[in-house]
Amino acid sequence: MEDCIFCKIVKGEIPCYKIYENKKAIAFLDINPIAKGHILVLPKNHYENIFEIDEESIKEVALAIKNVAILQREKLGLQGMNIFQANNAIAGQTIFHIHFHLVPRYAGDNINAWPKSNYFEKDIKGLHKLLTK
Numbered sequence: 001m002e003d004c005i006f007c008k009i010v011k012g013e014i015p016c017y018k019i020y021e022n023k024k025a026i027a028f029l030d031i032n033p034i035a036k037g038h039i040l041v042l043p044k045n046h047y048e049n050i051f052e053i054d055e056e057s058i059k060e061v062a063l064a065i066k067n068v069a070i071l072q073r074e075k076l077g078l079q080g081m082n083i084f085q086a087n088n089a090i091a092g093q094t095i096f097h098i099h100f101h102l103v104p105r106y107a108g109d110n111i112n113a114w115p116k117s118n119y120f121e122k123d124i125k126g127l128h129k130l131l132t133k
């Protein structure tokens with residue numbers, strides 16, 4: 001897609017520090033990392049978000065995520081890993097070409113991966129019915 005930074009990276013029009021690629025996915029270092037070894041994994045084709053990506057691409061992306069995570073664990077001495085992915089601006093998406101953030105976790109890094117919410121579910125049973133009927 002024209003005007004998409006990540007499509008330009010895939011095409012080699014903008015440089016990146018590539019870490020891994022397979023048939024349908026690519027992984028490179030985030031330009032503004034929140035932790036040492038923060039890597040983005042994305043499909044080579046342009047899909048805006050999780051609702052749009054096709055099955056073959058998401059499978060290849062999942063495989064890439066697994067392989068990159070293993071590489072990070074081998075090379076970085078991390079103690080844990082968070083995988084983040086934002087869909088739409090309300091969720092914090094800023095680049096509208098789906099991507100997964102693989103964020104290595106280190107003791108004392110102070111990253112708050114699970115923000116508190118004041119939401120309280122009053123009707124778990126009803127919600128289950130809604131989602132499964």
Ligand code: 5GP
Binds near residue numbers: 017028033085093095
């Ligand atoms: P989002 O908020 O959409 O989930 O995350 C977009 C991510 O892309 C951010 O972490 C940002 O640092 C990263 N990013 C934005 N532009 C570039 C770029 O040109 N190159 C690379 N490698 N990362 C980028």
Ligand code: ZN
Binds near residue numbers: 005007046047096
């Ligand atoms: Zn794109």
